[in-house]
Amino acid sequence: xxxxxxxxxxxxxxxxxxxxxxxxxxxxxxxxxxxxxxxxxxxxxxxxxxxxxxxxxxxxxxxxxxxxxxxxxxxxxxxxxxxxxxxxxxxxxxxxxxxxxxxxxxxxxxxxxxxxxxxxxxxxxxxxxxxxxxxxxxxxxxxxxxxxxxxxxxxxxxxxxxxxxxxxxxxxxxxxxxxxxxxxxxxxxxxxxxxxxxxxxxxxxxxxxxxxxxxxxxxxxxxxxxxxxxxxxxxxxxxxxxxxxxxxxx
Amino acid sequence: xxxxxxxxxxxxxxxxxxxxxxxxxxxxxxxxxxxxxxxxxxxxxxxxxxxxxxxxxxxxxxxxxxxxxxxxxxxxxxxxxxxxxxxxxxxxxxxxxxxxxxxxxxxxxxxxxxxxxxxxxxxxxxxxxxxxxxxxxxxxxxxxxxxxxxxxxxxxxxxxxxxxxxxxxxxxxxxxxxxxxxxxxxxxxxxxxxxxxxxxxxxxxxxxxxxxxxxxxxxxxxxxxxxxxxxxxxxxxxxxxxxxxxxxxxxxxxxxxxxxxxxxxxxxxxxxxxxxxxxxxxxxxxxxxxxxxxxxxxxxxxxxxxxxxxxxxxxxxxxxxxxxxxxxxxxxxxxxxxxxxxxxxxxxxxxxxxxxxxxxxxxxxxxxxxxxxxxxxxxxxxxxxxxxxxxxxxxxxxxxxxxxxxxxxxxxxxxxxxxxxxxxxxxxxxxxxxxxxxxxxxxxxxxxxxxxxxxxxxxxxxxxxxxxxxxxxxxxxxxxxxxxxx
Numbered sequence: 001x002x003x004x005x006x007x008x009x010x011x012x013x014x015x016x017x018x019x020x021x022x023x024x025x026x027x028x029x030x031x032x033x034x035x036x037x038x039x040x041x042x043x044x045x046x047x048x049x050x051x052x053x054x055x056x057x058x059x060x061x062x063x064x065x066x067x068x069x070x071x072x073x074x075x076x077x078x079x080x081x082x083x084x085x086x087x088x089x090x091x092x093x094x095x096x097x098x099x100x101x102x103x104x105x106x107x108x109x110x111x112x113x114x115x116x117x118x119x120x121x122x123x124x125x126x127x128x129x130x131x132x133x134x135x136x137x138x139x140x141x142x143x144x145x146x147x148x149x150x151x152x153x154x155x156x157x158x159x160x161x162x163x164x165x166x167x168x169x170x171x172x173x174x175x176x177x178x179x180x181x182x183x184x185x186x187x188x189x190x191x192x193x194x195x196x197x198x199x200x201x202x203x204x205x206x207x208x209x210x211x212x213x214x215x216x217x218x219x220x221x222x223x224x225x226x227x228x229x230x231x232x233x234x235x236x237x238x239x240x241x242x243x244x245x246x247x248x249x250x
Numbered sequence: 251x252x253x254x255x256x257x258x259x260x261x262x263x264x265x266x267x268x269x270x271x272x273x274x275x276x277x278x279x280x281x282x283x284x285x286x287x288x289x290x291x292x293x294x295x296x297x298x299x300x301x302x303x304x305x306x307x308x309x310x311x312x313x314x315x316x317x318x319x320x321x322x323x324x325x326x327x328x329x330x331x332x333x334x335x336x337x338x339x340x341x342x343x344x345x346x347x348x349x350x351x352x353x354x355x356x357x358x359x360x361x362x363x364x365x366x367x368x369x370x371x372x373x374x375x376x377x378x379x380x381x382x383x384x385x386x387x388x389x390x391x392x393x394x395x396x397x398x399x400x401x402x403x404x405x406x407x408x409x410x411x412x413x414x415x416x417x418x419x420x421x422x423x424x425x426x427x428x429x430x431x432x433x434x435x436x437x438x439x440x441x442x443x444x445x446x447x448x449x450x451x452x453x454x455x456x457x458x459x460x461x462x463x464x465x466x467x468x469x470x471x472x473x474x475x476x477x478x479x480x481x482x483x484x485x486x487x488x489x490x491x492x493x494x495x496x497x498x499x500x501x502x503x504x505x506x507x508x509x510x511x512x513x514x515x516x517x518x519x520x521x522x523x524x525x526x527x528x529x530x531x532x533x534x535x536x537x538x539x540x541x542x543x544x545x546x547x548x549x550x551x552x553x554x555x556x557x558x559x560x561x562x563x564x565x566x567x568x569x570x571x572x573x574x575x576x577x578x579x580x581x582x583x584x585x586x587x588x589x590x591x592x593x594x595x596x597x598x599x600x601x602x603x604x605x606x607x608x609x610x611x612x613x614x615x616x617x618x619x620x621x622x623x624x625x626x627x628x629x630x631x632x633x634x635x636x637x638x639x640x641x642x643x644x645x646x647x648x649x650x651x652x653x654x655x656x657x658x659x660x661x662x663x664x665x666x667x668x669x670x671x672x673x674x675x676x677x678x679x680x681x682x683x684x685x686x687x688x689x690x691x692x693x694x695x696x697x698x699x700x701x702x703x704x705x706x707x708x709x710x711x712x713x714x715x716x717x718x719x720x721x722x723x724x725x726x727x728x729x730x731x732x733x734x735x736x
Contacts, residue, residue, distance in 0.1 A: 009673065012724045013683050014717065019724035035728045040673040046666060048622060050644030054670035061674070086641070140623035173581040177621025182662060184270050184619060185709035190277050190585040191621070192713065220714030223699055 001121070002032045003111075004069040006062070008076045009041035015212045017247045021239035022075050022113065025128075028239075029121060033073075036065055044082035047090070049179045056094040059087050063102050071109050073116045075235050077210045080112040081145035112142065113235055114151040114210060124154045130240045131161030134232075135204040137195075137218065138170050139211040152210060152234060159237060165202040172198075176217035192221050199229070206232045261408045262380070263608050266592025268615035273590040282418055286410070286587040289417045290578040296524025297575060297629070304520070314517045315633040317510045318569035321471075321502075325559060328471040328504045329550065335474025339536020341546040349379040352551050356381065356463070356496055357388055359547055363494050365390060365461040371478060371485040372396035373465025374412050374572060375498050375551060377594040378607070381463070393455045395484040397448055404431040410588030410596060413522045413574035418587050452484060462492040462543065466499035467571070468514060469548070472507045475535035476548065479518060479528040486530050495534075495543035501550050502559075502568035514571065517631035521573035554607040563642050567602050569632040576626035576636060582619055591616060598626035602639040610646055617643035661706045680725065687719040694718035 003026065007019045026033050043058030062083070066072050074080050084107060091103050117123055136156060142148045156164050175181065175191025199207050199218065207222075209215050212233050219231035232246065240246035260266055276282055301307050321328055333343040344359075346352035360368065368390060370376065382392045382403075394403045398416035402409060405427040409415030416424075425439035428447050437447055464485065468477040476497055478485050489495065505514060519528040537546050558564050577583045577597025588596030593604040593613060601620055605613040617640045626636040657663045672682045693700045700716040702708070710716060722730075 007724050009679070013686070013719065016720050016722060016724035016727055020727060023728075035725070037725055037729065038676045039725075040676055040679045041669075043673070046670060047641065048644070049662075049666060050617075050641070050646075050648035051666055051670065052645040052648070054666070057670065058673050085638075089638075140621070140625070144624035144628055171625070173621050173623035173625070175581065175621060177623070179662065179666075180618065180621045182706050182709045184273070184582075185712060186270065186277055187273050187582055187585055187619075188621070189713040190283075191581050194581075194585075216716070217714065220710070220716055223715040223717075224701075224713065 001030065001070075002034070003071040003073050003116070004066060005033055005035050006039055006042070006066070006072050006074045006079070007035070008074060008079045010216075011075060011212055014216065015233065018075055018212055018233040018235050020247065021233065021236040022073065024244070025126060025235060025239040026073065026116075029117075029123060029126060031121070038065055042079045042082050043090075044079055044086075045178055047082060047086050048177075052090065053094070055086070056090045059083075059090050060095065060099060063087070063091075063099060063106055066106055066109075067102050069109065071111055071116065071120060072106075073111050073113060075113045075210070075233065076212065077112045077139055077142035077146050077148065078213060080110060080115075081141040083107070083110050085145055112146055112148065112210065114142075114148055114155055115146070117155060117238075118151050125158035126155065126238050128159040128238045128240055129161050129242050130159050130237045130246060132206055133163045133165055133202075133204045134206045134208055134237065135165045135167045135199060135202040136170075136234075137167060137174065137199070137207055137209040137214055139209050139214045140173050142210050143171060148210070155234070155238060156208075162237070165204045167202055168198045169195075174214050174217055176214050178213070181217060188217075192217060196221055196225070196227070200227060204229065206230050206237075208232050208234045208237055210234050260589060260592060261377075261594055263593050263604050263613040264611075266613070269586075269590055269592070269619040270615065272592055273586040273619075276586050276590055281420075282587060283585065285418050285420045287584050289414060290584055293414070293524055293574075294578045297520060297578065298524075300520045300524050300526060304516075310513060310517050311631055311633055313513045314571075314631050315569065317505060317513060318571070318632045319566070321505050322559060322565055322568050324506075325501065325504065328506055329501060331471040332469050332474055332504050333550075335472065336536055336548055337474070339474050341474065341536040341548055344547060344549045346549050346551045346553070348553050352379050352498065352549055352553070353381060353384045355549050356498065357385065357390075359494075359496055360385070360390055360461065363461055363545070365494070367391045367393065367455075367459045368461045368463050369393045369395050369455050369459045369488055369492065370399070371462065371464035371488045372399050372415070372480065373463070373498060374409070374594055375465045375500055376463065377409060379498075379551065379553065381498070393459065395452055395455065395488055396480070397445070397482055397484070400448055400451070401427055404428070408589060409594060411574055411577060412572050412595060412597075412599075418589070452487075456487050456491050460492050461494045462488040462496070464488065464495060464497045466497050466503050466548075467518070468511065469499055469504040470508050470511070470533075470535075471504050473535050475508070475533055477511060477515075478530075478532045479515065480530045480532075481523065481528060483530050486532055489532050489534060489542055492543050494545040494547075496547045496549065498549045498551060501552055501555050502570075518571055518573050521575040521629065521631040554609055557609060558606045564606060564639060566634045567599075567606060567639055569634050570599050570603065571632055572599075573631055575629040575631065576634075579625040579629045580620075581623060581625065582621065586619075591619065598636045598640075599634070602634075602636055602643060605643055610643070610650070614647045614650070617647060665706065676725075680723070683719070683723050687721070690719050 043055035047055035174195040175188040181188040215231035411417040601616040
């Protein structure tokens, strides 16, 4: 099984440990992983802020970069949602027939990490060991755009030592929303405060998710408030074993 | 000036503050936020329960969406059919292109009746055209009859929700408004006492005022009939006692067949108030001798709707049946309530409808008043993909911005333009990561975290820290690993 890792621009820049964990995890499961060094960004930030032309340029770039891959794995559900939901609109509006065909061929081969594990590899028990209390934040894109359903919970349930503590109001947005957190910083912060109350009520040691963007938002506030809880991408939990515990920076 | 005058200003999109600023007073008002969150949590919970018991809910949504989309795709045909059937049944149909036109038509009709007073069934469309102040200015006294609208009218406040307009007001505040305006010093805040006070106030109006104004939930093309759903029966009173009824309805409210109500009423009641069926459903077709108003007019309002209709990806906005489920599910609305939207149509639907009704000349901050979480689309009974329309509108706002010289002073605009260039080549992106790491090192504390940033970064650090950039981005780690392997 071969797959190509699209790490996403912010994971590359801010969360390399998530990328390393995906590599560790997938190679352990026998996947032959490659990484195209020309990759940059899927264009979500531009598309969601209204910079459609710019988003299209990035979409075009990504579609061409991955046209020969067997599968593309992306450890970020919002970037997968961008590709699945917005690329067709962008390509229809600004692209040509050739690009539309390339996109059509690419879309079925694009996987969010938990989709890749469960739907493509058919594994739930990835042999992970993470002896901690963990709560899972369903990011909005994973929940509603990708309909990940119980995939993350099935993966978590097979991690040895892990105690999963359900999050109340799990379907409520954390308030990040990309540039929303800047353009509407005060409203975003108010939403974050509400989410943090629910997260804190779990008394978990870690809050995990399939999107580092939400975790950057939640973790940034936890650090500001000395909340005594950490954030960790699900890939890092799934990569962790007795021999090789998770790399948790800070 | 009265408080009413101030409030009118703030629900007029042509002069309303941008959403982020308009939200601030609410965010600093814990009582208001508590009222809003409590109210929508209650409705949401009821809705969730009643939707769950419908095993065919998704099929109902599909059907409701298809009915509305079909009606809009053939709107001209169905409106003319409605006009013909309504006229044949003894009603009179008037066409209003805009706000001024609609006000003039209604005022002319009232003058023909020598009406100095009107009673009203709750209608958001009349709020859209600011009908009450226009009528008052022309010397016509207006009396709202919907309980929530009475609270707002007497309290000189503006609606903050399309179904539950006084959602931001709690019981103690209602008591205060009633006690003050009705001269009931000893009124308690017991719900029964409050409704009794409202009933007493209303009965005088019902018995005295022979002219009524309503909106419409649905216009039925096949029969020329009008449907109104409500909870209190005060709308039914307005349809029983007055001699004249003037119905104001947006042109998008038409549905093809009477039978379509079977689907629409099911999804509307469950979505709007979390009820299997709404308490009062009134249907009337033209004029019936000896029963209800004998003089019946329908004013069909365009006011920007046909320009929305003309655009394929925007058209779905007009499918809305005004159930309010999108605002009840919206985590942004839950924090800000309705007034921050500066429009009588708040929440997610307001964020797409208002700027479009304004032909994108006003309310450009509203398409950004969303984290794009998609909760609104999930609950919408007619499946309006609100996030998709928000993105369409955002791109129109940016296209406007591209022509304005002020864009060079907007750090976010500049930042995104530069980022676009950086993402076009991996080496540029990687170089920028390096410069970014160096630049941010100035702000990174010993603990490895950034606590304070200048410019737009400060918007982030006002409530959150940011982890400093790691010394090695992922791609560099991968490259080093590949090299080692060789």
